[in-house]
Amino acid sequence: MPPPRVISFLTGADWAAKGPQTPAQRFYGAYASAIKEFDLTAHRKHQFYAEHAIFHNQNGVDYHGTEIWPWIIKLFGEFARLEHDFHAVWxxxxxxxxxxxxxxxxxxxxxxxxxxMARQLLAFPCP
Known part of the structure; x- marks a missing residue:
């Protein structure tokens, strides 16, 4: 099987200056923007995880369709929000x-x- 071919590459600076350039990149950009604005603590279902979607986790586990959002909530649900800074997109x-x-x-x-709590942390003397 031949390897996949690179059809686009953007640096983080390109992404910030020009924005996503292809349909797949625009979808990913919309996802990143939605995640940035999404209230993770509400535990509502997110529109980006379709039944046929597959999320390949770094630990080798694949999550399919309806498994993805519960896993995301379990992982990030206690946080106030997430934001991604792009360095490169292939x-x-x-x-x-x-x-x-x-x-x-x-x-x-x-x-x-x-x-x-933030006030207490700021008032805590540093060694």
Missing amino acids: ELEKDDGTIHLIARVTRNIWLPVPIS
């Missing part, structure tokens, strides 16, 4: 026409911390 096409996006990102995670 778009690959396989012989069967399927598109794969590989993204190198920094994930920023906000904790829901009460203001009173």
Whole structure:
């Protein structure tokens, strides 16, 4: 089987300046924007995880369709929000026409911390 071919590459600077350039990148960009604005603690179902979607986790486990969102909520549901800073996005096409996006990102995670706790942390003396 021949390897997939790279049909697009964007640096993080390209992504920020030009935005997504292809349909797959626009979908991924819309997903990243929606995740940034989404209230993870509400545990509502997200529109981006279709029945036929497959999420390949870094630990080798694949989550399919309806398994994805419960896994995401279990993983990130206690956080206030997520945001991704893009460093690079590769778009690959396989012989069967399927598109794969590989993204190198920094994930920023906000904790829901009460203001009173933040004040205590700021007042704590550093050694």
